[in-house]
Amino acid sequence: MVKIATWNVNSIKARLPVAVKWLKQFQPDVVLLQEIKCVDEAFPALEIGDLGYNVAVSGQKTYNGVAILSKLPIEVELTALPGDASDDHARYIEALVTPKGGKVVRVGSIYLPNGNPTRNDDGKDSDKYLYKLKWMERLLHHTEAMLKTEDDFVLGGDYNICPTDTDLYDPAGFKDDALCRPESRARFRQLMYLGLTDAFRAFNTAPHLYSYWDYQRGAWAKDNGLLIDHLLLSPGAADRLKASGIDKTPRGMEKASDHTPVWCELD
């Protein structure tokens, strides 16, 4: 069994005590991290390595940055999403992990652009929103390419998309937000329609289950959250899916990230 989790840590350096505590408790085999907010050399590889993890990083100063932790042997395949050489944001890393005596799993850690604010003063779509939509189209193309490899894969991360109105606490208030606007939701659906399975939703169908709560306005205490962190599985990986969930405990800890891990188990 391989336990795979995705977690936007909102700075790995600020989150190190909470991250170490959670890794010891939860014992995931593979962790897809987002928003590490540091360059490769500054990633706390020794502290994480002491817990038994191999580390692959695509870092960046101040913003963004993604990484993959794996107790299994790991082989880095990509440190950027193909399709635009001029894109200098560190938002994607992909690797192969090989379970003992099991079939290889291709894993991608995604930090999809937020895209807010979506409009300029003149009402036209903002550059940030257009960048998000273009990034999603690149992800769509890359996923098509991955499906052709016939490797089982897990594409996980902070998608910055609430797929439906039951995936957040205030749909009306977020109507014009980049996480909910129809264009970004349509691209997410297109991705799913390639034949992917949402690992969390395969086992948890109730509305109003969340992976993110804003630091502001007591959102965590009021459960004013959003479901924006997702684990999308290839058909082969979906066949191996045994369990999934959201572990809310790290969100309740001192010095928490605003996101909490989403996980799944593959046979």
Next chain:
DNA sequence: ATGTCGCGTGAAACGCGA
């Protein structure tokens, strides 16, 4: 009605991104 973090700059408080 309001309520937050984390980072970098540059030496304290601010702007940015979320």
